[in-house]
Amino acid sequence: MLSAKNLFQEILDDDESFRLFCSIAASGESQGGWENGRIAALVPVSQRALAPKIARHGADEDKHGRIFNALLRKRGLEPVEVPHETDYTMLLEKHGIGLAHEQLGGEEPLTERDIITYLSHSRVTEQRAAEQMQLLRKHFADHPDLGRAVKMISNDEDNHLAYCHEELLRFARAGHGRTIQHILRECALAEIRVYRDVSLAVMEHMGRVLGWSRVRAAVLAAGIHAVYAYERLVGWRRMVSLTLPERLDALGGPAVPAPEFA
Numbered sequence: 193m194l195s196a197k198n199l200f201q202e203i204l205d206d207d208e209s210f211r212l213f214c215s216i217a218a219s220g221e222s223q224g225g226w227e228n229g230r231i232a233a234l235v236p237v238s239q240r241a242l243a244p245k246i247a248r249h250g251a252d253e254d255k256h257g258r259i260f261n262a263l264l265r266k267r268g269l270e271p272v273e274v275p276h277e278t279d280y281t282m283l284l285e286k287h288g289i290g291l292a293h294e295q296l297g298g299e300e301p302l303t304e305r306d307i308i309t310y311l312s313h314s315r316v317t318e319q320r321a322a323e324q325m326q327l328l329r330k331h332f333a334d335h336p337d338l339g340r341a342v343k344m345i346s347n348d349e350d351n352h353l354a355y356c357h358e359e360l361l362r363f364a365r366a367g368h369g370r371t372i373q374h375i376l377r378e379c380a381l382a383e384i385r386v387y388r389d390v391s392l393a394v395m396e397h398m399g400r401v402l403g404w405s406r407v408r409a410a411v412l413a414a415g416i417h418a419v420y421a422y423e424r425l426v427g428w429r430r431m432v433s434l435t436l437p438e439r440l441d442a443l444g445g446p447a448v449p450a451p452e453f454a
Contacts, residue, residue, distance in 0.1 A: 197331040199412075202402060204338070207269060209401045215271040216278050216394065218260035223281040225254035230296035231310055239307050245355060249314075251447040252348045259341045259450050266337065277393040280386060289313055289382045305371070308363055312375040315356035316383050316431045322349040340451045348448075354437035361434050376432040384428055388420040 203209040228250030235243045264271060276282075284290060290313035291306060302310075325346035332338045360372055392413060399409045419427075 196327060200328070200331065203398060206402060207267065209398050210267065211264060211269045211272055212397060212401065214260040214264045214269075216274050218257045218264075218271060219274045219279065220281050221253045221260065222257035225250045225252075225257060227281075227291070227293075227296060228253060231291065231302065231307075234296070234300070234302045235307065236301050236304060238304060242307065242359065245359075245443040246310075248443040248445075248447055249352055249355065252352065255447060255450045256345050256348065259345065262450070263337065263341060275393065275397060278390055278397065280390045283386045283390060284313075284317070284383065287382045287386060289379050289386075308360075308368055308372060309375055311356050311360050311363070312372060313379050314352065315360060315376065315434075316379040318349060318353040318356055319431045320383065320387060322346070322353045325349045344448070344451060351439060351442035354439040354442040357434055357437045358440060358442070361436060364434065372434075373432065377428075380428040380431040381424075383431070384420060384423040388416060391416045391419075 203213050228246050232243045232247040232250060235246065261271060285292060291302070291310055295302075295306075325342065328338070328342045329346040332342050335342070360376075364372055395409070395412050395416065398404075399412075404412075
């Protein structure tokens with residue numbers, strides 16, 4: 193039966209597909225770590241209280257990248273080069289979503305509008321990350337190799353999402369509500385397109401590695417297009433709502449160290 197659990201189990205069981213999966217995940221997390229680190233360094237004076245939380249966000253993302261690389265090493269595998277068409281983070285930047293790497297690579301302090309843009313972009317992408325990790329946690333929390341990693345990363349992503357909600361609500365109370373909603377909608381609509389394209393590209397690469405039939409590849413592609421159609425119609429709205437989270441000050445402390453993988 194074709195299900196999310198069976199599909200991921202197939203990817204997990206094959207060294208080459210697992211290698212590609214972990215390489216893509218590690219690369220994206222590492223990029224996110226760098227971005228958050230630079231944003232923390234460039235926070236405007238008016239928002240300096242946010243810098244430790246942004247730095248914590250970056251430290252968590254770096255940790256996730258190390259975890260995926262550790263999972264590879266545990267199986268005696270080396271990372272592979274990430275195909276451009278599967279690079280979610282860079283494709284979002286290419287579509288003008290979030291803060292450009294060129295800007296983050298400089299020394300000019302960010303503006304308050306830049307911080308709102310960063311938080312809005314993060315609120316959308318962390319929604320996706322939290323949902324994906326919740327799915328993996330549902331099916332693989334007890335897995336002997338993946339279990340600890342999945343549970344830790346899922347908890348971190350939930351914290352990141354809660355932090356984005358809380359900080360955006362703070363900015364909304366300060367009079368930036370219309371700006372936030374505009375940026376959130378723009379980010380969400382772009383993200384669902386990029387996610388569709390990246391999902392199709394990843395499945396194409398996985399299909400070649402695992403020798404999927406044309407019929408199976410077509411069924412999976414149709415499923416991805418169906419998800420996109422739903423998200424384009426109504427699903428994007430879950431990415432733009434703001435509610436006070438149960439976890440307040442979710443990034444108010446130090447990052448939790450990565451687990452050891454023997």
